[in-house]
Amino acid sequence: MPMEEIKLAASFKIDLADVDEATISEIYHLFTEYQGIVNELIEHAHSHKITSPKRLWCAKYRELRQRYPTLPSHYIHTACRHAASIYKSFVEMKKMGIPCEKEKPVFKRWTIWLDDHLFKLNIEGWRVSIIVHGGKWVTLRLLHGKYHDKFKSMELGEARLVLKKDGNLYLNVVFRQTIVLPEISADAKVIAIDVNENVVVYGNDDFVERFETNEGIIRTRYFLKRRRIQSRIRGRDLRTRLLGKYKERERRRVREIYYKAVKRIIDKAKEIGATVIVMEDLKHLNRKDKGSKELNGRIHRWSYRRFQRILEYKAKLCGLHVKYVNPRGTSKTCPICGDELEESSNGRRLRKCQRCGLEEDRDVIAVRNLTRRYYEECIDAKTPLKPLLIIGAG
Numbered sequence: 223m224p225m226e227e228i229k230l231a232a233s234f235k236i237d238l239a240d241v242d243e244a245t246i247s248e249i250y251h252l253f254t255e256y257q258g259i260v261n262e263l264i265e266h267a268h269s270h271k272i273t274s275p276k277r278l279w280c281a282k283y284r285e286l287r288q289r290y291p292t293l294p295s296h297y298i299h300t301a302c303r304h305a306a307s308i309y310k311s312f313v314e315m316k317k318m319g320i321p322c323e324k325e326k327p328v329f330k331r332w333t334i335w336l337d338d339h340l341f342k343l344n345i346e347g348w349r350v351s352i353i354v355h356g357g358k359w360v361t362l363r364l365l366h367g368k369y370h371d372k373f374k375s376m377e378l379g380e381a382r383l384v385l386k387k388d389g390n391l392y393l394n395v396v397f398r399q400t401i402v403l404p405e406i407s408a409d410a411k412v413i414a415i416d417v418n419e420n421v422v423v424y425g426n427d428d429f430v431e432r433f434e435t436n437e438g439i440i441r442t443r444y445f446l447k448r449r450r451i452q453s454r455i456r457g458r459d460l461r462t463r464l465l466g467k468y469k470e471r472e473r474r475r476v477r478e479i480y481y482k483a484v485k486r487i488i489d490k491a492k493e494i495g496a497t498v499i500v501m502e503d504l505k506h507l508n509r510k511d512k513g514s515k516e517l518n519g520r521i522h523r524w525s526y527r528r529f530q531r532i533l534e535y536k537a538k539l540c541g542l543h544v545k546y547v548n549p550r551g552t553s554k555t556c557p558i559c560g561d562e563l564e565e566s567s568n569g570r571r572l573r574k575c576q577r578c579g580l581e582e583d584r585d586v587i588a589v590r591n592l593t594r595r596y597y598e599e600c601i602d603a604k605t606p607l608k609p610l611l612i613i614g615a616g
């Protein structure tokens with residue numbers, strides 16, 4: 223039986239009501255020091271082009287250990303991983319061509335990564351203990367609700383200590399769960415997903431459905447809103463606050479829509495008895511398509527990854543397999559004969575095959591090609607292709 227591990231994050235607000243001043247200032251001190259270390263490590267990563275946490279650790283650990291002798295050494299371990307991941311995603315964004323004015327990333331957040339040497343969780347008593355300077359342990363009470371009960375049966379992973387601007391302290395914990403998935407049979411039913419700026423298209427050789435997300439429209443609206451704020455609001459603090467507020471609101475709206483689309487897809491999979499979800503492997507696309515598409519497309523792909531992560535995790539929880547296939551040319555190739563498609567004169571979204579006469583909506587074509595790729599790439603024996611229903615042509 224194939225096993226997959228899924229991760230689920232839980233966020234706990236920390237009760238600071240009965241915590242004494244000395245402990246609070248000790249925690250604050252930890253945040254400042256950790257942030258300084260991460261920024262120093264990013265600086266080093268940037269000047270030496272290092273994205274590997276291990277290499278970063280080898281280069282800087284001794285020196286940092288000497289300069290921070292009372293800081294538990296695992297903070298330096300996690301800071302190395304933290305800095306490497308920040309620098310790596312910065313490099314990745316640059317590669318995708320997302321414009322960024324900054325030369326190098328700066329870590330401004332108040333977040334500390336905690337590995338299993340730095341914190342202990344007592345989930346029955348809802349307490350967390352965190353090690354601070356000099357190896358002293360500080361125990362804090364976690365505020366919790368019914369929602370948190372389900373984590374009791376899960377395996378504990380890493381955690382993040384987060385200090386919000388309003389002074390509230392949070393502990394975000396990753397829990398792991400191993401999922402046993404059924405074996406995939408060669409004739410497994412699949413649902414392939416094609417995500418466009420404003421619509422999620424999903425289906426296989428037998429059906430294709432759409433879910434309107436209007437994500438592109440929402441993003442444009444927020445973009446214009448932010449631009450208005452930038453040009454009209456004078457006070458710097460107010461401007462920053464408003465920009466932050468709308469950015470968060472946009473993020474939340476898009477996420478909500480993603481969750482709805484994911485639910486629709488999973489319900490459909492259950493309804494038709496599909497056991498595999500097929501998505502585009504964006505790594506292929508980014509490397510080869512670098513710089514060839516307009517900016518919007520690149521930002522869209524960046525957010526598509528977030529959609530993929532949500533769908534992947536929800537699908538696995540429901541016992542579905544998730545497979546990624548090379549999306550190269552999936553909207554330009556005829557799913558029947560493999561010939562190159564041309565734009566049709568019957569409609570902007572239609573594509574036509576000169577060889578076999580197929581005329582179809584380009585989203586439908588992408589979904590069918592992804593389905594076909596799955597059988598080609600993931601199942602050894604190529605399954606014979608079924609003749610397709612032609613929906614697009616009037």
Ligand SMILES: [Zn+2]
Nearest residue numbers: 556559575578
């Ligand atoms: Zn054809």
